Amino acid sequence: MPKKARKWEVYPGRSVFYCDGRIIMAKQAGIFYLTCGLIVVTSGLFFGFDCPYLARELSPALPVVAVLQFFFVLATLMRTAFSDPGIIPRPTPDEAAEIEKQIEVPSNANQGVHYRPPPRTKEVVVKGQVVKLKYCFTCKIFRPPRASHCSLCDNCVERFDHHCPWVGNCVGKRNYRYFYLFLLSLSIYCVFVFACVVTHLILRKSSSSSSSPLTILEAIVCFFSIWSIIGLAGFHTYLTATNQTTNEDIKGSFSTKHGQDVYNPFSQGSYMGNCCDVICGPVPPSLLDSRGFVMPEDQLPVQPVAVPNGGGAVTSAPPPRLAAAGQPSPPPSAALSASSSSESNAVKVWHDNYGTTSTTPSHVQPDL
Numbered sequence: 001m002p003k004k005a006r007k008w009e010v011y012p013g014r015s016v017f018y019c020d021g022r023i024i025m026a027k028q029a030g031i032f033y034l035t036c037g038l039i040v041v042t043s044g045l046f047f048g049f050d051c052p053y054l055a056r057e058l059s060p061a062l063p064v065v066a067v068l069q070f071f072f073v074l075a076t077l078m079r080t081a082f083s084d085p086g087i088i089p090r091p092t093p094d095e096a097a098e099i100e101k102q103i104e105v106p107s108n109a110n111q112g113v114h115y116r117p118p119p120r121t122k123e124v125v126v127k128g129q130v131v132k133l134k135y136c137f138t139c140k141i142f143r144p145p146r147a148s149h150c151s152l153c154d155n156c157v158e159r160f161d162h163h164c165p166w167v168g169n170c171v172g173k174r175n176y177r178y179f180y181l182f183l184l185s186l187s188i189y190c191v192f193v194f195a196c197v198v199t200h201l202i203l204r205k206s207s208s209s210s211s212s213p214l215t216i217l218e219a220i221v222c223f224f225s226i227w228s229i230i231g232l233a234g235f236h237t238y239l240t241a242t243n244q245t246t247n248e249d250i251k252g253s254f255s256t257k258h259g260q261d262v263y264n265p266f267s268q269g270s271y272m273g274n275c276c277d278v279i280c281g282p283v284p285p286s287l288l289d290s291r292g293f294v295m296p297e298d299q300l301p302v303q304p305v306a307v308p309n310g311g312g313a314v315t316s317a318p319p320p321r322l323a324a325a326g327q328p329s330p331p332p333s334a335a336l337s338a339s340s341s342s343e344s345n346a347v348k349v350w351h352d353n354y355g356t357t358s359t360t361p362s363h364v365q366p367d368l
Contacts, residue, residue: 159245
């Protein structure tokens, strides 16, 4: 009996899976290993050359505090790097073909000539604010609010913040809190190590004893790293307090446009409420089900579907996600395979927390 393939083995995106689909990372993870090396090597020098002296001269509690901070930093880094950031599954081949038929509009009924209109959008009303759901021609889904397509990982990610090469993964709905805790803990740890190293140098100088060149190297590395790390942690503290993403802040999604008052409908109304929502809220389950099995008949290669690239040219999109054995189609795919009227209802089910929906006419070009 042939071995059943798992979803991660046939997934069409550029993400790389390890440990039988339990770990997911970006394909370009070289800078992530550099991040790990900088943290581990600098900490190793600190524990080897500074901690013994400081524990003897000041307090034996200093190395204990440093070790706890070190492991917390590594734990949050690994959780950010190895987690599913909130990737939205792609539809099945049948669902993708159905939405392709819906997008195709006949330009001449007699001659049977077809053309493809500009990308369609839907709209949801969130707390009185209209939010557009844009159609992704690569993933063949209407992206949920705050979702965006990562060109490096070739995935649509829920509450997409940005792609961070330092952690080797996208930062999205499911791993943003760990990314923020990593920045915050790394900032505190970096300040702590820098203060201890400077104290070590001062004590050595006051006792007229020579300092190790490696201790001076630690001080230099921490001095030049501390500013960028604290600055980045401060920026994401602002984003957390206002319940925004980096993508939304850069685009000015909730800034005043054309004289209209635009506000953030996802805000909880206070800084404390936003921080609790982002950091302390429940982690949503992964939609990928990367370790699920695919049906044997669906393991046949699927020909890519020709889709427009926005400028009239036609390109090939990667094959969509294969269906799992005995598993129902995911909600985004159901929204794509429905008819014009029921399609809106399916989107309502998928976005039950976002209010009513409406469809933008296909001849209207949405904002990119």
